[in-house]
Amino acid sequence: MTKKILITGASRGFGKLAVELLIERGHEVVAALRGGSERGDALFSESILRTGRLHFIDWHAERTETLKAAASWVTAHWNGQLDVLINNAGYGLMGPLEGQTDAQMRRQMEVNFFGPLNLTRECLPFLKRSQGRIINVSSIAGLAGFPFYGAYNASKFALEAISEAFYYELRSSGVQVALVEPGSFRTDFSASTEFGSPGTPENEPKIEAFKKRMDTRRSLLSGDPTRVARLLVRLCEKKKIPLRTAIGRDAALMLLIRKALPDCWRVELTSRVFEKIFFRPS
Ligand SMILES: NC(=O)c1ccc[n+]([C@@H]2O[C@H](COP(=O)([O-])OP(=O)(O)OC[C@H]3O[C@@H](n4cnc5c(N)ncnc54)[C@H](OP(=O)(O)O)[C@@H]3O)[C@@H](O)[C@H]2O)c1
Numbered sequence: 488m489t490k491k492i493l494i495t496g497a498s499r500g501f502g503k504l505a506v507e508l509l510i511e512r513g514h515e516v517v518a519a520l521r522g523g524s525e526r527g528d529a530l531f532s533e534s535i536l537r538t539g540r541l542h543f544i545d546w547h548a549e550r551t552e553t554l555k556a557a558a559s560w561v562t563a564h565w566n567g568q569l570d571v572l573i574n575n576a577g578y579g580l581m582g583p584l585e586g587q588t589d590a591q592m593r594r595q596m597e598v599n600f601f602g603p604l605n606l607t608r609e610c611l612p613f614l615k616r617s618q619g620r621i622i623n624v625s626s627i628a629g630l631a632g633f634p635f636y637g638a639y640n641a642s643k644f645a646l647e648a649i650s651e652a653f654y655y656e657l658r659s660s661g662v663q664v665a666l667v668e669p670g671s672f673r674t675d676f677s678a679s680t681e682f683g684s685p686g687t688p689e690n691e692p693k694i695e696a697f698k699k700r701m702d703t704r705r706s707l708l709s710g711d712p713t714r715v716a717r718l719l720v721r722l723c724e725k726k727k728i729p730l731r732t733a734i735g736r737d738a739a740l741m742l743l744i745r746k747a748l749p750d751c752w753r754v755e756l757t758s759r760v761f762e763k764i765f766f767r768p769s
Pocket of ligand 1: 498502547575579669671672
Protein backbone atom coordinates (compact mmCIF):
# COMPACT_ATOMS: atom_id res chain seq x y z
CA MET A 488 0.00 0.00 0.00
CA THR A 489 1.39 3.42 -0.85
CA LYS A 490 1.93 5.78 2.05
CA LYS A 491 2.15 9.48 2.74
CA ILE A 492 5.53 10.19 4.30
CA LEU A 493 7.19 13.30 5.75
CA ILE A 494 10.98 13.12 6.03
CA THR A 495 13.44 15.72 7.34
CA GLY A 496 17.03 16.28 6.22
CA ALA A 497 16.14 15.15 2.71
CA SER A 498 18.75 17.25 0.89
CA ARG A 499 21.58 14.69 1.13
CA GLY A 500 22.87 11.59 2.88
CA PHE A 501 20.41 9.01 4.22
CA GLY A 502 17.46 11.38 3.76
CA LYS A 503 17.93 12.02 0.04
CA LEU A 504 18.66 8.35 -0.73
CA ALA A 505 15.56 7.31 1.22
CA VAL A 506 13.39 9.82 -0.68
CA GLU A 507 14.58 8.40 -4.02
CA LEU A 508 13.79 4.83 -2.96
CA LEU A 509 10.43 5.78 -1.46
CA ILE A 510 9.36 7.50 -4.69
CA GLU A 511 10.53 4.45 -6.70
CA ARG A 512 8.35 2.31 -4.44
CA GLY A 513 5.29 4.42 -5.28
CA HIS A 514 4.95 6.37 -2.06
CA GLU A 515 4.05 10.06 -1.78
CA VAL A 516 6.70 12.07 0.02
CA VAL A 517 7.05 15.54 1.45
CA ALA A 518 10.74 16.28 1.79
CA ALA A 519 11.53 18.81 4.51
CA LEU A 520 14.76 20.62 3.73
CA ARG A 521 16.43 23.95 4.12
CA GLY A 522 15.57 25.88 0.96
CA GLY A 523 12.27 24.16 0.11
CA SER A 524 11.28 23.54 -3.50
CA GLU A 525 13.77 26.04 -4.94
CA ARG A 526 16.60 23.84 -3.64
CA GLY A 527 14.74 20.53 -3.91
CA ASP A 528 13.98 20.91 -7.63
CA ALA A 529 17.70 21.18 -8.33
CA LEU A 530 18.64 18.19 -6.13
CA PHE A 531 16.41 15.46 -7.53
CA SER A 532 16.32 13.93 -11.01
CA GLU A 533 13.72 14.83 -13.63
CA SER A 534 12.30 11.31 -13.53
CA ILE A 535 11.63 11.59 -9.80
CA LEU A 536 10.19 15.10 -10.04
CA ARG A 537 7.94 14.09 -12.97
CA THR A 538 6.11 11.53 -10.81
CA GLY A 539 4.37 14.45 -9.07
CA ARG A 540 4.64 12.46 -5.83
CA LEU A 541 7.54 14.43 -4.37
CA HIS A 542 6.81 17.72 -2.62
CA PHE A 543 9.11 20.08 -0.75
CA ILE A 544 8.79 22.29 2.27
CA ASP A 545 11.30 24.78 3.59
CA TRP A 546 12.21 23.40 6.98
CA HIS A 547 14.84 24.37 9.56
CA ALA A 548 15.08 22.12 12.62
CA GLU A 549 15.65 25.01 15.01
CA ARG A 550 12.88 27.31 13.71
CA THR A 551 9.53 26.66 15.38
CA GLU A 552 7.61 28.49 12.66
CA THR A 553 8.85 26.05 10.00
CA LEU A 554 7.83 23.06 12.16
CA LYS A 555 4.33 24.50 12.35
CA ALA A 556 4.38 25.22 8.62
CA ALA A 557 5.19 21.55 7.95
CA ALA A 558 2.08 20.47 9.87
CA SER A 559 -0.02 23.12 8.09
CA TRP A 560 1.24 21.79 4.75
CA VAL A 561 -0.02 18.29 5.63
CA THR A 562 -3.40 19.73 6.59
CA ALA A 563 -3.68 21.86 3.46
CA HIS A 564 -2.33 19.44 0.83
CA TRP A 565 -3.00 15.97 2.23
CA ASN A 566 -6.13 16.79 4.14
CA GLY A 567 -4.39 15.88 7.41
CA GLN A 568 -3.41 12.43 6.18
CA LEU A 569 0.08 11.30 7.18
CA ASP A 570 1.27 7.71 7.61
CA VAL A 571 4.94 8.10 8.48
CA LEU A 572 7.15 10.78 10.00
CA ILE A 573 10.90 10.23 9.59
CA ASN A 574 13.01 12.50 11.80
CA ASN A 575 16.35 12.21 10.04
CA ALA A 576 18.00 15.67 9.94
CA GLY A 577 20.96 16.10 12.24
CA TYR A 578 24.61 17.02 12.61
CA GLY A 579 27.46 16.40 15.03
CA LEU A 580 29.09 18.83 17.44
CA MET A 581 32.36 17.15 18.39
CA GLY A 582 35.46 17.84 20.43
CA PRO A 583 36.10 18.30 24.14
CA LEU A 584 33.11 19.57 26.12
CA GLU A 585 35.28 22.14 27.92
CA GLY A 586 35.90 23.96 24.61
CA GLN A 587 32.29 24.18 23.47
CA THR A 588 30.13 27.23 24.05
CA ASP A 589 26.68 27.22 25.55
CA ALA A 590 25.31 28.44 22.19
CA GLN A 591 26.95 25.52 20.33
CA MET A 592 25.60 22.99 22.79
CA ARG A 593 22.10 24.49 22.69
CA ARG A 594 22.08 24.46 18.89
CA GLN A 595 23.10 20.79 18.90
CA MET A 596 20.13 20.03 21.13
CA GLU A 597 17.79 22.24 19.08
CA VAL A 598 18.56 20.42 15.84
CA ASN A 599 18.99 16.81 17.02
CA PHE A 600 16.53 16.76 19.90
CA PHE A 601 13.98 19.63 20.03
CA GLY A 602 13.47 19.59 16.25
CA PRO A 603 12.33 15.93 16.19
CA LEU A 604 10.41 16.29 19.48
CA ASN A 605 8.43 19.32 18.35
CA LEU A 606 7.78 18.11 14.81
CA THR A 607 6.52 14.83 16.27
CA ARG A 608 4.14 16.71 18.56
CA GLU A 609 2.85 18.75 15.60
CA CYS A 610 2.27 15.57 13.58
CA LEU A 611 0.73 13.44 16.33
CA PRO A 612 -2.92 14.23 15.52
CA PHE A 613 -2.35 13.02 11.91
CA LEU A 614 -0.39 9.93 12.97
CA LYS A 615 -2.97 8.92 15.57
CA ARG A 616 -5.71 9.15 12.97
CA SER A 617 -3.80 6.98 10.48
CA GLN A 618 -2.35 4.65 13.17
CA GLY A 619 0.92 5.62 11.56
CA ARG A 620 4.52 5.50 12.64
CA ILE A 621 7.43 7.65 13.76
CA ILE A 622 10.94 6.68 12.68
CA ASN A 623 13.76 8.52 14.45
CA VAL A 624 17.28 8.35 13.06
CA SER A 625 19.46 8.16 16.12
CA SER A 626 22.97 6.68 16.18
CA ILE A 627 25.07 4.11 17.94
CA ALA A 628 26.24 7.28 19.74
CA GLY A 629 22.74 7.35 21.27
CA LEU A 630 23.49 4.10 23.07
CA ALA A 631 27.11 4.48 24.18
CA GLY A 632 29.23 7.50 25.12
CA PHE A 633 32.61 8.33 23.60
CA PRO A 634 35.22 11.05 24.30
CA PHE A 635 34.83 14.12 22.03
CA TYR A 636 31.29 12.95 21.22
CA GLY A 637 29.74 14.37 24.43
CA ALA A 638 27.46 16.97 22.82
CA TYR A 639 26.35 14.66 20.02
CA ASN A 640 25.95 11.78 22.51
CA ALA A 641 23.76 13.99 24.70
CA SER A 642 21.47 14.94 21.81
CA LYS A 643 21.07 11.33 20.62
CA PHE A 644 20.68 9.89 24.15
CA ALA A 645 17.88 12.44 24.62
CA LEU A 646 16.30 11.39 21.31
CA GLU A 647 16.47 7.76 22.44
CA ALA A 648 14.74 8.66 25.71
CA ILE A 649 11.78 10.45 24.13
CA SER A 650 11.43 7.81 21.43
CA GLU A 651 11.12 5.10 24.04
CA ALA A 652 8.64 7.22 26.03
CA PHE A 653 6.57 7.83 22.88
CA TYR A 654 6.72 4.06 22.18
CA TYR A 655 4.92 3.36 25.48
CA GLU A 656 2.65 6.40 25.42
CA LEU A 657 1.38 5.88 21.87
CA ARG A 658 1.01 2.10 21.97
CA SER A 659 -2.70 2.18 22.77
CA SER A 660 -3.39 4.60 19.90
CA GLY A 661 -1.75 2.24 17.37
CA VAL A 662 1.15 4.58 16.52
CA GLN A 663 4.42 2.64 16.22
CA VAL A 664 7.81 4.15 17.06
CA ALA A 665 11.17 3.00 15.72
CA LEU A 666 14.76 4.09 16.27
CA VAL A 667 17.47 3.52 13.69
CA GLU A 668 20.98 3.20 15.16
CA PRO A 669 23.55 3.56 12.38
CA GLY A 670 27.26 3.04 12.91
CA SER A 671 29.56 4.88 10.53
CA PHE A 672 28.33 5.43 6.93
CA ARG A 673 29.75 7.36 3.98
CA THR A 674 27.61 10.50 3.87
CA ASP A 675 28.54 14.18 4.26
CA PHE A 676 28.10 13.79 8.01
CA SER A 677 31.83 14.14 8.88
CA ALA A 678 32.22 17.11 6.53
CA SER A 679 29.40 18.97 8.27
CA THR A 680 30.65 18.11 11.76
CA GLU A 681 31.30 21.19 13.89
CA PHE A 682 34.13 21.49 16.44
CA GLY A 683 34.33 23.78 19.44
CA SER A 684 37.62 25.29 20.51
CA PRO A 685 40.21 23.01 22.16
CA GLY A 686 39.51 24.45 25.61
CA THR A 687 43.05 23.69 26.81
CA PRO A 688 46.35 23.50 24.84
CA GLU A 689 46.74 19.75 25.55
CA ASN A 690 43.56 19.09 23.56
CA GLU A 691 44.93 20.66 20.36
CA PRO A 692 47.01 17.67 19.15
CA LYS A 693 44.23 15.30 20.22
CA ILE A 694 41.69 17.18 18.09
CA GLU A 695 44.02 17.12 15.07
CA ALA A 696 44.62 13.37 15.48
CA PHE A 697 40.90 12.75 16.03
CA LYS A 698 39.96 14.62 12.83
CA LYS A 699 42.52 12.63 10.81
CA ARG A 700 41.29 9.31 12.24
CA MET A 701 37.69 10.29 11.48
CA ASP A 702 38.67 10.89 7.84
CA THR A 703 40.58 7.61 7.57
CA ARG A 704 37.81 5.67 9.27
CA ARG A 705 35.27 7.25 6.97
CA SER A 706 37.11 6.26 3.80
CA LEU A 707 38.18 2.77 4.95
CA LEU A 708 35.57 1.46 7.35
CA SER A 709 32.31 3.28 6.76
CA GLY A 710 29.39 1.53 5.15
CA ASP A 711 27.27 2.22 2.07
CA PRO A 712 24.53 4.73 3.09
CA THR A 713 22.05 3.06 0.72
CA ARG A 714 21.79 0.29 3.32
CA VAL A 715 20.38 2.77 5.82
CA ALA A 716 18.02 4.23 3.20
CA ARG A 717 16.75 0.72 2.41
CA LEU A 718 16.21 0.09 6.13
CA LEU A 719 14.17 3.30 6.37
CA VAL A 720 11.99 2.11 3.48
CA ARG A 721 11.50 -1.29 5.14
CA LEU A 722 10.48 0.41 8.38
CA CYS A 723 7.90 2.47 6.44
CA GLU A 724 6.42 -0.61 4.80
CA LYS A 725 6.66 -3.50 7.29
CA LYS A 726 3.52 -4.21 9.26
CA LYS A 727 5.10 -4.47 12.70
CA ILE A 728 8.37 -2.68 13.42
CA PRO A 729 10.86 -3.06 16.28
CA LEU A 730 11.71 -0.17 18.62
CA ARG A 731 15.44 -0.36 17.83
CA THR A 732 17.37 -1.49 14.74
CA ALA A 733 21.16 -1.15 14.69
CA ILE A 734 22.88 -1.09 11.31
CA GLY A 735 26.56 -1.24 10.33
CA ARG A 736 29.50 -3.41 11.40
CA ASP A 737 30.73 -0.99 14.06
CA ALA A 738 27.21 -0.67 15.46
CA ALA A 739 26.93 -4.46 15.75
CA LEU A 740 30.34 -4.62 17.44
CA MET A 741 29.43 -1.89 19.91
CA LEU A 742 26.19 -3.62 20.84
CA LEU A 743 28.05 -6.90 21.30
CA ILE A 744 30.58 -5.21 23.59
CA ARG A 745 27.78 -3.64 25.61
CA LYS A 746 26.09 -6.99 26.08
CA ALA A 747 29.22 -9.06 26.69
CA LEU A 748 31.31 -6.82 28.95
CA PRO A 749 30.56 -5.36 32.37
CA ASP A 750 30.30 -1.58 32.16
CA CYS A 751 33.62 -0.96 33.95
CA TRP A 752 35.44 -3.03 31.28
CA ARG A 753 33.56 -1.38 28.44
CA VAL A 754 34.55 2.15 29.53
CA GLU A 755 38.15 1.02 30.08
CA LEU A 756 38.24 -0.49 26.57
CA THR A 757 36.68 2.66 25.05
CA SER A 758 39.23 4.83 26.83
CA ARG A 759 42.17 2.73 25.58
CA VAL A 760 40.88 2.63 21.99
CA PHE A 761 40.53 6.41 21.90
CA GLU A 762 43.90 7.09 23.57
CA LYS A 763 45.79 4.59 21.41
CA ILE A 764 44.03 5.06 18.08
CA PHE A 765 41.95 8.23 17.86
CA PHE A 766 44.10 10.61 19.93
CA ARG A 767 47.58 9.36 19.04
CA PRO A 768 49.45 11.81 16.78
CA SER A 769 50.44 10.18 13.47
N1 LIG B 1 26.53 9.10 8.46
C1 LIG B 1 26.73 8.49 9.60
O1 LIG B 1 27.77 7.83 9.78
C2 LIG B 1 25.69 8.55 10.70
C3 LIG B 1 25.84 7.66 11.77
C4 LIG B 1 24.89 7.67 12.78
C5 LIG B 1 23.81 8.53 12.73
N2 LIG B 1 23.70 9.42 11.69
C6 LIG B 1 22.52 10.31 11.69
O2 LIG B 1 21.86 10.21 10.46
C7 LIG B 1 21.13 11.41 10.19
C8 LIG B 1 21.40 11.85 8.76
O3 LIG B 1 22.78 12.13 8.64
P1 LIG B 1 23.62 11.85 7.31
O4 LIG B 1 24.66 10.88 7.62
O5 LIG B 1 22.71 11.61 6.16
O6 LIG B 1 24.38 13.26 7.20
P2 LIG B 1 24.40 14.43 6.09
O7 LIG B 1 24.74 13.87 4.78
O8 LIG B 1 25.30 15.45 6.69
O9 LIG B 1 22.89 14.96 6.05
C9 LIG B 1 22.35 15.67 7.12
C10 LIG B 1 21.00 16.21 6.75
O10 LIG B 1 20.46 16.93 7.87
C11 LIG B 1 20.12 18.24 7.44
N3 LIG B 1 20.26 19.24 8.51
C12 LIG B 1 21.33 19.45 9.31
N4 LIG B 1 21.09 20.49 10.13
C13 LIG B 1 19.85 20.94 9.84
C14 LIG B 1 19.02 21.99 10.33
N5 LIG B 1 19.43 22.83 11.29
N6 LIG B 1 17.78 22.15 9.79
C15 LIG B 1 17.35 21.35 8.80
N7 LIG B 1 18.08 20.35 8.28
C16 LIG B 1 19.32 20.15 8.80
C17 LIG B 1 21.08 18.54 6.30
O11 LIG B 1 20.55 19.60 5.53
P3 LIG B 1 21.48 20.71 4.75
O12 LIG B 1 21.86 20.07 3.43
O13 LIG B 1 20.59 21.87 4.59
O14 LIG B 1 22.68 20.98 5.63
C18 LIG B 1 21.08 17.21 5.59
O15 LIG B 1 19.94 17.05 4.79
C19 LIG B 1 21.57 12.42 11.25
O16 LIG B 1 20.58 12.51 12.26
C20 LIG B 1 22.84 11.80 11.84
O17 LIG B 1 23.04 12.16 13.19
C21 LIG B 1 24.62 9.44 10.68
